[in-house]
Amino acid sequence: SSRGGLSSGLAPGPSRKPRMAPKKKPAADGEVDLFEEFKKKLKKNEQEFETPKIPTVTEIIRRMDESGDARSWAFDTEFDPMALRIVFHSLQQVKYLDIEALRFWKCNGGDESVRSVCYYLDMDPPPNVKDLQFCDNGVTTLGCEFLARTLGPNGNKMINALTLDYNPFGTAGVEKLSLGLSQNATLRHLSLQYCNIGEDGGQYIAHILMFFKNALEVLRLRGNYLGNPGVVDVLSGARRSKALAEIDLYDNKFSDSDEVVDSIKYLILNTPTLKRYDLSGNQLSDKGAGELVRVMIGQAHLEKVLVNEQVSTKAWEALEEFTSGRKGKGKKGKKKK
Numbered sequence: 001s002s003r004g005g006l007s008s009g010l011a012p013g014p015s016r017k018p019r020m021a022p023k024k025k026p027a028a029d030g031e032v033d034l035f036e037e038f039k040k041k042l043k044k045n046e047q048e049f050e051t052p053k054i055p056t057v058t059e060i061i062r063r064m065d066e067s068g069d070a071r072s073w074a075f076d077t078e079f080d081p082m083a084l085r086i087v088f089h090s091l092q093q094v095k096y097l098d099i100e101a102l103r104f105w106k107c108n109g110g111d112e113s114v115r116s117v118c119y120y121l122d123m124d125p126p127p128n129v130k131d132l133q134f135c136d137n138g139v140t141t142l143g144c145e146f147l148a149r150t151l152g153p154n155g156n157k158m159i160n161a162l163t164l165d166y167n168p169f170g171t172a173g174v175e176k177l178s179l180g181l182s183q184n185a186t187l188r189h190l191s192l193q194y195c196n197i198g199e200d201g202g203q204y205i206a207h208i209l210m211f212f213k214n215a216l217e218v219l220r221l222r223g224n225y226l227g228n229p230g231v232v233d234v235l236s237g238a239r240r241s242k243a244l245a246e247i248d249l250y251d252n253k254f255s256d257s258d259e260v261v262d263s264i265k266y267l268i269l270n271t272p273t274l275k276r277y278d279l280s281g282n283q284l285s286d287k288g289a290g291e292l293v294r295v296m297i298g299q300a301h302l303e304k305v306l307v308n309e310q311v312s313t314k315a316w317e318a319l320e321e322f323t324s325g326r327k328g329k330g331k332k333g334k335k336k337k
Contacts, residue, residue, distance in 0.1 A: 034096045035064055042090040051083040071128075072101040081112040088120040095123065101131040109134070114143035118150040126158045136166035144173040148180030151187065155180065160215075161189035168194075171201035178204035185213035188243070194223035202230030206237025209244065217243050222250035222278070228257050235263035244274050250306075251281035256288025265295045268302070275303040284308055293319055 039061060046053065056075045064070035091099075104113055114134060121129060134143070147164075150156050162181075167173070174197050181187065182204075190208070197205075201224070209216065219238075226234065231254040238244055254260055267274055284307050296302060296319075305319055 034094055034098075035070075037094040038090055038096045041093050042087060045086045045090050046083075049082065049086055051086050052080050054079045054083050054087060057087055071099055072103070073099055074101070074103040074105070075107050075109070076105045078108045081109065081116075084109065084113055085116040085119075088116045091127075092120050092123055097123075097125065097127040100128050101133075102129055103131070103133040104135070104137050105133070106136040108138055110138040111140055111143035111146065113137065114139055114146045118146045121150050121156045121159070126156050129156075129158060131161045131163075132159050133161075133163040134167065135163060139164060139167040139173075140169050141172045141176055143167075144169055144176040145179075148177050150180070151184050152180030153183040157186050160186055162187055163189075163191040164195060165191055165193040165220075166195070168196035170196040171198045171204070173197075174201045174204045178207045182207040182211050184208075184211070185215055188215050189218045190216055191218075191220040192224070193220050193248075197221070197224040197226060197230070199225065199227040199230040202226050202233030202237075206233045209234070209237035210240040212240075214241055215243050216241060218246045219244060220248040221252065222248050222281070224252050226252040226254060228254045228260050230254075232259050232263050235260075235267055238267055238274065239271060241271075242273065244271070246276040247274065248278040249282070250278045253282065255283040256285050256291075261288050261291050264292060268292070268295050268299055272299075272301040275301055277304065278306045280306040280308045282308055289319065 042057075045051075054075075056073070056077065056079070060070045060073055102117055104117075107113065117132070120127060121132075144164075147162070151159060151162070164177075173195065174192065181190070192205075205219075205221070208214065209219070221234065224230075226249070231249060231252055234247075234249070238247060264277070264279070267277075289307050292305065292307070296305065307319060
């Protein structure tokens, strides 16, 4: 029967080679092995709800049994949404906390996968997850709403890196996201690349940056449609950030209007924590690049400022001169994508 198949799939079959050291350490006397409890609970729930096994989870269980280390859970193939819900429900039921990274890459999991994971992240005490990624996973505004609630002021305080690249939820999604992230004091890395965020989305990113306890160090926004108004909003928000060290605005369809150039110049002069700028892939002219070069003189904090390839060799070399040789770090900026 299908149930028989479900119940037998968790234990290694007889054809598997004998387990070799290093093995998972047995639980100390009187101590419950929570991963063993998770396996039992998952097996029971899979039988009860008749959900298929997720090969990634089966592989994680094998890895844990053999080496005792399965802190990073990475999914890169499609799965049954209910099956994933059962996995995270089982983890929550036994209060298994020892996962440090959850990564979903092109799994077509959509908002339901976000809902399942957020249910697990909402536990008290929270799991040890620090790195959360949903890339090209069909996440919409609804998924952003789930994440905003989980990462909001009364939510999870463990996650410090959130990556949502290639989910085209647009401005509506980032508006929902900002409701939680604009009150988050633990997130240090936020990546919203190729999310179809338009000109009116910059204000919501600014709200996140302007929170007085905001801890963001790296903000990646490449491949969106912020244009001049959206970029000015983001740069205005960055003025208020106390921790931001790197901003990636590659290919955001902005030009070197006076307002854009003035906003960048203000940051260079007044935000010494912000050391790395990627402004390439946009419409910056020689004139705009020249203005940036002039304002960079004497700004020893700068490590990398990238502009588009179309500027003249002279302007490019001047930028190179200011951002190379800074304790060996500036060389990263020399190669263009």
